[in-house]
Every structure is written in structure tokens, then in C-alpha cells.
Amino acid sequence: MSLAPPFTEETARAKVKKAQDLWNTMHPQNVSKAYTEDTVWRNRTSFLKGTDQIVEFLIKKWNREKNYRLRKELFAFTNNKIAVQFWYEYQDAEDGMKWKRCYGLEDWTFAEDGRMRKRQMSGNDVEIGEDGRWYKDGIDVNDVHIGEEHW
Template structure:
């Protein structure tokens, strides 16, 4: 099955889960290859362009966000665009290793070859306790029930 546009419901959902799995590797050199060489990003208040800036950004991100676990869900799609809702949890190495969860939305625009050429992300971090964590060690992030109040 091709994961290049134009997307169907099946291929858009598969593309989202492939992105989720790739980001969960926390390997910036590998993750950047899913984007075009001149990919444009807005990640919260950061504006990036190209593989070098993406890799540097992700390296710094995962130096800060330890024990990172991410889940993405398809929100909407068109021929070459996908919108996702996501949640991830991490320990903040810049804040006494406190557990945090980020809630957010992304919109993605794809090139014809299936690599992402534009990514915009908005997210908010919330401090959580150990007991409030969803994505504990060994859990399948796709199997965790996330209630409607968190959607």
C-alpha cells in the first residue's frame, strides 16, 4: 500500500501511525528523512526549515524530554493534507524530571513522493503525577483508553 498522496481514510490512518512509530524511536537522523530536504516547520514558537534544522531541533527536544512516549490519531485529511491530534508524555530534564503530558494538534502537507513538506504543531504541556500517566513502560500506546474529556 502506497502512503503517498492522494490519501484515502486507510492510507491517511496508516501514515499517522507510521509517523507515531517513527517519532517514538527518538532518532533525529532517522526522523528527518520522512521530511523533504526543504521542509518547513512551525513547532510551537519555533520556525524551522530543512533537514539540518529539523535534526538539531529534535536532538534538543529529546535531550529535554526523557522517557518520551507518543500517540497520534487521525483527525481529518484531504488529498495531500493530514491533521492529527496527539498526546505524549515525558520526564522534563529541565524541570527536576517532572512528568508532563503534551496535548496538541498538527497539520501536515505532503509532497508527491510521500514525504512531508510542511508541518505545523500547536501543543500545551500539563504537569502530571506518576499515577496520572497513561503510557507507562511496556504499554501499547494505541491500546490506552483516552476519554472524551481529553480529545
Template sequence: MSLAPPFTAESAQKKVKMAQDLWNTQNPENVAKAYTTNTIWRNRDRFLSGQEELTAFLVQKWEKEKSYKLRKELFAFTSNRIAVQFWYEYQDSHDSMKWKRCYGLEDWTYADEDGGKMRKRQMSGNDVEIAEDERWFKDGVDVNTVEIGEQHW
């Protein structure tokens, strides 16, 4: 099955989980390879373009966000676009290693060429401080099996 556009429900779902697994590696160089060389991003209040800026951004992100664990779920799709809802938890190295959870949505647009790489990504997210006992994605837990209640969707 091709994971390049045009997407089907099955290929869009696989693309989302593949992205989730890739981001959970926390390897900036490998993550950047999933995007076109001229990719454009909005990540919260930052605007980025190209794989070099993306890689530098991801290095900074994971220097701050320790113990990072992410889950993405397909929200909607068209022939070359995917929308996802996501949650991730991390320890904030810039804030006394407090646990935080980010809730958000992403809008992805894929290039028609370039083997199905993402051309544009827009992310909106909000961080919420959580206590250790409120964590979902503890060590050894499969992020895909965690029950996330309706109040968090």
C-alpha cells in the same frame, strides 16, 4: 498500498501510525528522513526549515524530553494533507524530571513528488504537569490501546 498522496482513509490512518512509531524511536536522523530536504515547520513558537535544522531541533527536544511516549490519531485528511491530534508524555530534564503530558494538533502537507515525504508541518501543543499515577503511557503499555477519555480529546 502507497502511503504517498493522494490519501484515502486507510492510507492516511497508516501514515499517522507510521509517523507515531517513527517518532517513538527518538532517532532524530531517521525522523528527519521522513521530511523533504526543504521542509518547513512551525513547532509551537519555533520556525524551522530543512532537514538539518529539523535534526538539530529533535536532538534538543529529546535531550529535554526523557521517557518520551507519543500517540497520534487521525483527525482529518484531504488528498495531500493530514491533520492529527496527539498526546505525549515525558520527563522534563529541565524541570527536575517532572512528568508532563503535551496535548496538541498538527497540520501536515505532503509533497506531490519526493515519495510522499512531508513538506510542511505545523504543531500547536500545550504541556501539563502530571503526577506519576496520572500517566497513561507507562513502560510496556501499547500507546494505541490506552483509553483516552472524551475530556482529553
């Protein structure tokens, strides 16, 4: 199955899960291969261009966000665009290793070869306690029911 545009619902869902799995490796160089060399990003208040800046950004991100676990779900798609909602948990190395969860949305635009050429991310972090965690050790992030009762 090709994960390049034009997307169908099946290929868009598969693309989202492939991205989720890739980000959960926390390997910046491998993650950067999913993006065009001239990709542009907005990640919260950071504006990045090119895979070198992405690698640098992700190294800093995962030096701060320890025990990172992410889930992405398809929100909408068109020919060469996908919108996702996501939730990830991490321990904040800059804030006493407190557990936090980020809730957010992304919109992605793809080149013909299936690599992402634009990514815009908006997210908000909330502090959670150990008992509020969803993605504890041994739990597959895809098995967690995320519904409005979690908001």
C-alpha cells in the same frame, strides 16, 4: 499500500501511525528522512526550514524530553494533507524530571513522494503525577482509551 498522496482514509491512518512509530524511536536522523529537504515547520514558537534544522531541533527536544512516548490519531485528511491530534508524555530534564503530557494538533502537507513538506504543531504541556500517566512501561500507546474524561 502506498503512503503517498492522494490519501484515502486507510492510507491516511497508516501514515499517521507510521509517523507515530518513527517519532517514538527518538532518532532525529531517521525522523528527518520523512521530510523533504526544504521542509518548513512551525513547532510551538520555533520556525524551522530544512532537515538539518529539524535534526538539531529534535536532538535538543529529546535531550530535554526523557522517556518520551507519543500517540497520534488521524483527525482529518484531504488529497495531500493530514491533520492529527496527539498526546505525548515525557520527563522534563529541565524541570526536575517531572512528568508532563503534551496535548496538541498538527497539520501536515505532503509532497508527491509521500515525504512531508510542511508541518505545523500547536501543543500545550501539563504537569502530571506518576498516577496520572497513561503510557507506563509495558503499555502500548495504541491501547490506551483517550476520551473526554481525560480532559
